[in-house]
Structures are given as structure tokens and as C-alpha cells.
Amino acid sequence: MESGRQSYEMADVDLLPLVQEVVETFAVGTTKHDLQIETHVPSTLARGDSDKLKQVLMNLIGNAVKYSPEGGTVTIGFRATPKHLVVDITDQGLGIPKDALSKLFSKFYRIDNSDRRKIGGTGLGLAICKEIVKAHDGEITVQSELGVGSTFSIHLPREEKRILEPALAEAAATSEQPRLFIIE
Numbered sequence: 001m002e003s004g005r006q007s008y009e010m011a012d013v014d015l016l017p018l019v020q021e022v023v024e025t026f027a028v029g030t031t032k033h034d035l036q037i038e039t040h041v042p043s044t045l046a047r048g049d050s051d052k053l054k055q056v057l058m059n060l061i062g063n064a065v066k067y068s069p070e071g072g073t074v075t076i077g078f079r080a081t082p083k084h085l086v087v088d089i090t091d092q093g094l095g096i097p098k099d100a101l102s103k104l105f106s107k108f109y110r111i112d113n114s115d116r117r118k119i120g121g122t123g124l125g126l127a128i129c130k131e132i133v134k135a136h137d138g139e140i141t142v143q144s145e146l147g148v149g150s151t152f153s154i155h156l157p158r159e160e161k162r163i164l165e166p167a168l169a170e171a172a173a174t175s176e177q178p179r180l181f182i183i184e
């Protein structure tokens with residue numbers, strides 16, 4: 001895969017339609033999962049390369065579906081920190097053993113046990129995700145409990161020069177004419 005930073009086309013990208021598109025591709029497939037999208041933010045704009053971010057979402061949502069049982073819920077939630085838009089992808093799946101967490105993002109690493117041996121994959125998805133998110137000056141984190149489920153979170157810089165401070169964001173959300181506070 002092309003991963004040179006120079007091949008990234010950065011723009012303000014609305015991640016909500018991107019997530020909807022990815023969810024749609026799984027929903028029209030054979031998945032028996034309940035895929036839900038939750039937004040807790042007034043804006044889902046981030047700074048990034050839309051194709052690359054779609055690739056990240058495809059793998060993380062794909063993993064959530066692949067490593068959780070049929071009938072399980074996969075939730076994709078948006079939240080914001082002062083500088084970042086965060087996308088949380090939560091599943092009710094197999095979970096990840098503690099000793100595996102640090103190796104998860106290495107190339108070709110796959111957790112190997114009898115439950116998982118029949119699930120196909122190359123072990124490259126998360127390594128590629130990490131590289132792409134890093135090239136965005138972002139971060140990818142994971143929280144997991146074995147047998148309960150996992151949450152993978154993508155932290156991305158908010159849209160350029162439009163970082164809404166929480167108090168101002170609230171004021172903007174409640175005023176009749178929505179205003180955007182631009183902080184230089």
C-alpha cells in the first residue's frame with residue numbers, strides 16, 4: 001500500500017457520511033450484526049484524507065464485525081476533545097488478552113487461539129490503520145476486556161482552524177442562528 005505522507009490529500013472531511021457509507025457496505029453484505037451510529041458532537045468534521053480514513057474505518061468496523069458474534073451490536077460513536085474528533089468503535093466480541101494489546105498494531109500479528117483460528121485475515125489491517133492515523137498527527141487507542149468486547153478509538157485533528165471550545169460549542173448549539181467560533 002502507498003503510505004508515503006506525500007500521497008495524502010488533506011482536507012476538511014465530514015466523517016459521518018463516511019461512517020454511514022462503510023456501515024452500508026457491511027449492512028448490504030451478509031452481516032447479522034446490529035450496526036449503530038451515535039453522534040454526541042455538533043460537528044463531525046476532521047482534517048484528513050477521506051480515502052485513507054475510509055480504509056481505517058473499513059478495517060476497524062470490519063474487525064468489530066469479524067471478531068464478535070452474530071446478533072451482537074457494533075456501535076460507532078463520535079465525541080470531541082478540545083483538539084480532536086474521536087471515533088469510538090465498540091463491539092461485544094471476543095475481546096483481547098492484556099498481553100496481546102501491545103502487539104496488536106504490529107504487522108502480521110494475529111491472536112492465535114482455538115476460537116479465532118477459523119477467522120481469516122492477514123494481520124495487516126491494524127498496522128495499516130496505525131500508520132494512516134499517525135500520518136494525520138492522530139492516535140489510535142484500544143480498550144478491551146476478554147470475553148466482553150473491545151473499543152478502538154481514532155483521535156483525529158479537528159477541521160482546520162475551527163476548534164470549538166466546549167463552552168463556545170454549547171453556546172453555538174443553543175443559539176438560534178448557529179455560529180462558528182474560529183480560534184486562531
Ligand code: ATP
Pocket residue numbers: 059063064067068091093094095096104109110111112116120121122123124125126127150
Ligand atoms: P486483516 O489484515 O485482514 O485486517 P486481521 O483482521 O487478522 O487481518 P488486524 O486487523 O491487524 O488483522 O487485527 C490483528 C488481530 O487483532 C486480529 O487477528 C485479531 O486477533 C485481533 N483483533 C482486531 N480487532 C479485534 C476486535 N475488535 N476484537 C477482538 N480481536 C481483535
Ligand code: MG
Pocket residue numbers: 059062063121125126
Ligand atoms: Mg482486520
